[in-house]
Amino acid sequence: MAVILSKITDVNHNCKIFRFDLPSKNHISGIHVASALLVQFQLPSQPPVIRAYTPISSEETLGYMDLLIKKYENGPMSSYIHNMKINDKLSFKGPIPKYYWTPNKHDRIYMIAGGTGITPMYQLIRKIFKEKEDKTDVTLIFANENILLHEELEQLKKTYPSRFHVTYLLDEPPENWDGVSGRVNKSLLESILPGPSSQNIKIFVCGPLGFYQAISGVKRSATDQGDLEGILKELGYDKEQVKLIKYIRYM
DSSP: OEEEEEEEEEOSSSEEEEEEEOSSTTOBOOOOSSEEEEEEEOOTTSOOEEEEEOOSSOTTOBSEEEEEEEOOTTOHHHHHHHTOOTTOEEEEEEEEESOOOOTTSSSEEEEEEEGGGHHHHHHHHHHHHHOTTOOOEEEEEEEESSOTTHHHHHHHHHHSTTTEEEEEEESSOOTTOOSEESOOOHHHHHHHSOOTTOSSEEEEEEOOHHHHHHHTOOOSSSSOOOOOOHHHHHTTOOGGGEEEOOOOOOO
């Protein structure tokens, strides 16, 4: 399906929100939690470029869907989208399931997100707190240059203070920053995550390649999570307790 770009919103120096209109104002994206869309473009005499993105608009939003996309140096897809103009078209296919969620599937979940790896996390967070019967507790550890979706996350904190907890990390914080600085490390995770012997928990990880390598190891393929590595392995967790959201190909 080809959809039309109708709005571009600058977020920071390398992130923008792109709004794509659906075929009519009554259409919905139908992107169930947790899943993504395949996006494709092809230049003349070149093989197609295909990447997966998770909309930040809800699955019930009528008439459009929003994608939060960071421009990566030498990233063909992200560069292509960042160069698009209003009324340009882009091809989408999907949805592609990432993790099948049902209310109260786990007592507690822990999310470790880097950069635009927040988008599938936000999709799941919003779903959990929208469902009245879902009582899952959510803890988010979010590392970034800037805090993407900060307003939305803070509103969820205010609405669900006993069930939603967030730790923000900034690589290069401003002078007035009173949060955590630097990168996600072993001591930070050890202080926030429950012990590996905890029952009915799940740890989700999503971020850029180096983020995965440090924290959990990288998925072998889109369907094979591979062995758990990195900090989470050092802390004693097993692969059944951890879900890697994204298969990196880049970007």
